Structures are given as structure tokens and as C-alpha cells.
Amino acid sequence: MSHRIALIPGDGVGAAVVEAAMAVADKAAPGLLRTETFGWSCDHYLQTGRMMPEDGIERLRGFDAIFLGAVGWPEKVPDSVSLHGLLLPIRKAFVQYANIRPHRLLPGVEGPLKKTGFDILCIRENTEGEYAGAGGRVHQGTGDEVAVETAIFTRAGVERILRFAFEQAIGRRRKLASVTKSNAQKHSMVFWDEVTRELAAQYPDVEVSHYHVDAIAARMVMAPETLDVVVASNLFGDILTDLGAAIQGGLGFAASANIDPTRQGPSMFEPVHGSAPDIAHLGIANPIAAIWSLCMMLEHLGEREVASRIMAAVEATTANGKGTVPGRDTTHQITAAILAALGNTA
Ligand code: IPM
Ligand code: MN
Numbered sequence: 001m002s003h004r005i006a007l008i009p010g011d012g013v014g015a016a017v018v019e020a021a022m023a024v025a026d027k028a029a030p031g032l033l034r035t036e037t038f039g040w041s042c043d044h045y046l047q048t049g050r051m052m053p054e055d056g057i058e059r060l061r062g063f064d065a066i067f068l069g070a071v072g073w074p075e076k077v078p079d080s081v082s083l084h085g086l087l088l089p090i091r092k093a094f095v096q097y098a099n100i101r102p103h104r105l106l107p108g109v110e111g112p113l114k115k116t117g118f119d120i121l122c123i124r125e126n127t128e129g130e131y132a133g134a135g136g137r138v139h140q141g142t143g144d145e146v147a148v149e150t151a152i153f154t155r156a157g158v159e160r161i162l163r164f165a166f167e168q169a170i171g172r173r174r175k176l177a178s179v180t181k182s183n184a185q186k187h188s189m190v191f192w193d194e195v196t197r198e199l200a201a202q203y204p205d206v207e208v209s210h211y212h213v214d215a216i217a218a219r220m221v222m223a224p225e226t227l228d229v230v231v232a233s234n235l236f237g238d239i240l241t242d243l244g245a246a247i248q249g250g251l252g253f254a255a256s257a258n259i260d261p262t263r264q265g266p267s268m269f270e271p272v273h274g275s276a277p278d279i280a281h282l283g284i285a286n287p288i289a290a291i292w293s294l295c296m297m298l299e300h301l302g303e304r305e306v307a308s309r310i311m312a313a314v315e316a317t318t319a320n321g322k323g324t325v326p327g328r329d330t331t332h333q334i335t336a337a338i339l340a341a342l343g344n345t346a
Pocket of ligand 2: 239242
């Protein structure tokens with residue numbers, strides 16, 4: 001059975017890495033993905049005044065999954081407009097409340113820490129919290145200006161992301177690190193800690209640790225091998241997953257999945273790196289983050305065998321030294337090496 005995928009290449013390096021990922025999908029399992037491409041981007045905004053058409057969400061709804069390259073080109077459109085016009089509404093509209101980001105070193109990749117290994121799965125709350133978008137500005141442009149941005153933590157939202165994280169921990173090393181800042185934020189974060197404790201009673205096999213976000217940031221550098229599943233709010237998860245990307249060798253390796261675990265709507269898969277305007281025309285974007293995200297999508301669609309064949313080809317490629325040093329190999333060279341490795345395993 002084939003799967004219908006909405007492709008949104010977006011801006012900057014998005015198109016190149018999406019193309020690479022689709023070439024890999026095609027080689028690994030011809031015809032498995034039936035794609036339709038949507039040119040929604042900052043250029044689309046300049047032409048139409050919108051990042052996506054008014055019925056954009058409805059047009060995406062019927063797909064089995066969404067594969068996105070990158071959104072944003074601040075010189076053309078302010079990020080606050082482009083992100084709130086495309087990426088963030090998709091995450092919210094399809095209740096993709098779990099943002100999953102794996103951080104581990106691929107074979108042959110020497111991260112800046114020179115550690116031999118770690119394997120962290122970050123679960124970031126993806127629809128509310130500090131990025132809920134609640135707030136406003138008054139007396140704009142005057143000396144009396146006030147800006148309010150209120151974080152929203154609902155019991156339903158906190159409970160479902162924590163439950164999802166507990167379930168992920170069960171399938172791994174059964175360790176869950178819950179991230180808050182409850183020593184300083186005495187309402188929302190104390191609430192998060194309480195819900196974590198309530199759920200912990202239902203998952204006696206999972207060893208739960210509570211970390212403050214500043215402390216776990218240090219731990220991710222000093223002792224990443226002590227962490228398994230890490231669960232955090234939208235803002236904290238956003239920051240910690242860039243840190244995770246850095247310790248795994250760079251943003252070129254950082255994959256992500258925006259999941260609706262209830263499967264009522266399509267989930268969305270995207271590399272973490274963004275549009276990278278500074279290197280967009282150089283042809284050196286690492287396609288591995290996008291290809292890894294493709295593997296996460298295939299797993300989500302139940303195509304485990306294809307996903308693991310592609311991941312093995314990626315690992316064989318990095319083990320050979322291809323794509324392991326930022327900026328050295330071109331997108332095309334890395335993709336060609338992965339395609340060749342796939343040929344060897346088919
Ligand atoms: C990410 C990105 C986005 C986020 C931005 C572009 C809004 O940084 O996916 O981590 O913070 O969610
Ligand atoms: Mn981010």
C-alpha cells in the first residue's frame with residue numbers, strides 16, 4: 001500500500017534536502033510514497049500575501065503525513081510572520097502535540113564533546129506552553145508600551161505529553177528526565193512536576209528524574225550518556241533540542257517528528273535545521289537530518305523495514321566518513337553515497 005504525502009519544501013535549503021530525501025525514498029521503496037508538492041513559502045507570501053492559502057490546512061488534512069523542508073527567510077518576510085503563517089499553525093491545527101527529536105552520534109561522526117556515545121530522545125510539547133501565542137501589546141510605539149506573552153499549561157496538554165514520554169521510555173531504557181524550572185516558575189512548572197508525579201505512579205517501571213532546565217543543559221554537555229528520554233515544555237524543548245543537535249555533530253544531523261499520537265490528522269516530519277539562508281546557494285546542506293526525518297515518517301506509517309534499511313545506509317555512509325564534517329561534502333555527494341549504500345543493501 002502506498003502513502004499519500006504532502007511535500008512542503010519551503011524556503012532556503014528546504015528544497016534541496018526534501019529532494020534528497022525523496023530520492024532516497026524512491027530508491028529504497030519505489031512507488032511507496034505518492035507525493036504532492038505545495039509551494040508554500042516566503043516567496044509565496046511575497047506573491048500572494050499569505051504563507052499558505054486560506055484553505056491550506058483543509059488541503060493538508062487528507063494526507064497520510066506531511067514532509068516539510070524549512071520555513072523562513074527573514075530578509076524577505078519577518079520570522080514572526082512566516083512561522084506563524086505556516087509551520088506553527090500546522091503543528092497546532094493537527095494537534096501534533098509531541099515533537100520527537102533523537103540525539104545520538106552516527107558512526108564516524110565526532111561531536112564537539114568527543115564522547116563515544118549517547119542516545120537521547122527529546123520529547124517536546126508542541127502546541128501550547130510558552131509558544132501558545134497568548135498575549136498582546138498595548139500603547140505600541142510609546143514610552144508606556146507593554147508586551148505580555150502568557151505561557152499556557154493545561155492539564156490535558158501536560159498530561160498527554162508526559163504520558164507520551166512515559167510510553168516512549170517503556171520502549172527504550174526506561175529512564176525519563178522531566179524538565180522544568182519549578183524553583184523559579186512557581187505556578188506552571190510546579191503544576192508540571194505534580195502531573196509528572198501523578199503519572200509516575202502509573203508507570204512504576206520507569207525511573208523518573210526531575211531536572212531544572214539550566215541543570216540539564218549542563219548535563220547534556222557533561223554527561224549526555226546518563227540521559228534516555230527527556231520531556232520538556234515547548235520553549236525548553238526547543239532550546240534543549242538545538243543543544244542536542246550540537247552535541248550530535250550539528251544541525252545537519254537533527255531530525256524531528258511532529259506527531260499527533262491519536263492519528264486523527266496527519267503528522268509532520270522535518271529536519272530541525274531551518275532554511276539556513278547563509279548557505280542556501282552553496283549546495284552543501286547536509287541531507288541527513290531530512291533523510292533521518294524521512295525514516296521517522298516511514299516508521300510512523302508502519303514501514304519499519306524500509307526505514308531501517310535507509311537508516312542503515314545513512315550509517316554506512318557516515319561510517320565511511322561521508323557527510324560527517326559540516327560543509328565539506330555537497331548535498332549531492334552525500335545523497336549519492338547514501339543511494340549507493342542503499343543499492344548495496346537492497
Ligand atoms: C524548531 C524551530 C521552530 C520552533 C521555530 C522556527 C518557530 O526553531 O522547530 O525548533 O521553535 O518550533
Ligand atoms: Mn528550534
